[in-house]
Amino acid sequence: TQLLEQSPQFLSIQEGENLTVYCNSSSVFSSLQWYRQEPGEGPVLLVTVVTGGEVKKLKRLTFQFGDARKDSSLHITAAQPGDTGLYLCAMDSNYQLIWGAGTKLIIKP
Amino acid sequence: EAGVVQSPRYKIIEKKQPVAFWCNPISGHNTLYWYRQNLGQGPELLIRYENEEAVDDSQLPKDRFSAERLKGVDSTLKIQPAELGDSAVYLCASSFAPGRNEQFFGPGTRLTVL
Numbered sequence: 001t002q003l004l005e006q007s008p009q010f011l012s013i014q015e016g017e018n019l020t021v022y023c024n025s026s027s028v029f030s031s032l033q034w035y036r037q038e039p040g041e042g043p044v045l046l047v048t049v050v051t052g053g054e055v056k057k058l059k060r061l062t063f064q065f066g067d068a069r070k071d072s073s074l075h076i077t078a079a080q081p082g083d084t085g086l087y088l089c090a091m092d093s094n095y096q097l098i099w100g101a102g103t104k105l106i107i108k109p
Numbered sequence: 110e111a112g113v114v115q116s117p118r119y120k121i122i123e124k125k126q127p128v129a130f131w132c133n134p135i136s137g138h139n140t141l142y143w144y145r146q147n148l149g150q151g152p153e154l155l156i157r158y159e160n161e162e163a164v165d166d167s168q169l170p171k172d173r174f175s176a177e178r179l180k181g182v183d184s185t186l187k188i189q190p191a192e193l194g195d196s197a198v199y200l201c202a203s204s205f206a207p208g209r210n211e212q213f214f215g216p217g218t219r220l221t222v223l
Contacts, residue, residue, distance in 0.1 A: 004151075033211075040217075041217075042202065042215050042216055042217055043200075044214070088151050088152075090151070095207035096142075096165060096208075099152050099153070102150070
């Protein structure tokens with residue numbers, strides 16, 4: 001059973017465009033993490049969100065945690081080729097992380 | 110400071126052969142994880158260690174997979190015998206403590222079983 005659903009599964013856009021990817025669950029998260037994974041490497045943590053309604057910004061990336069703590073979004077402004085990668089969300093459950101399948105993002109120059 | 114180290118980076122074997130992966134976590138990290146990641150999927154937890162104790166191995170296929178972390182530092186994951194469906198990237202991660210603490214990942218071992 002996939003507890004975390006990420007959408008879209010794949011996104012290819014031109015440099016300079018904006019985009020949003022989503023992470024949804026039927027369960028309430030105690031916390032949620034977003035990671036980025038580049039080819040041939042392990043995932044790297046971008047942000048952890050804990051409080052319902054929380055918004056965090058990391059340069060051109062804006063992360064939002066839903067009020068009910070069951071969903072999250074990642075918005076990228078003016079995407080650049082360096083943003084290319086697999087974006088994974090993971091929720092904290094019983095001392096382990098439950099992972100989504102990821103959104104594969106390609107930014108074309 | 111060195112990150113999580115894994116070896117080998119790539120391994121190609123024939124089915125029914127054994128294979129082993131090694132991981133050295135970040136110094137001072139008590140929690141160590143082994144994950145399997147199939148193409149286009151997120152990581153799937155195989156086993157979690159707290160120091161030398163395996164505290165969650167519910168997803169480890171114990172008929173062919175084994176793992177150890179004898180001194181609570183580095184760890185080895187073994188598959189014997191390997192099957193075609195074991196082809197995947199095997200990731201090792203470590204964290205200071207379990208739960209919402211940031212996990213630091215190694216580059217993974219890409220296993221191909223022919």
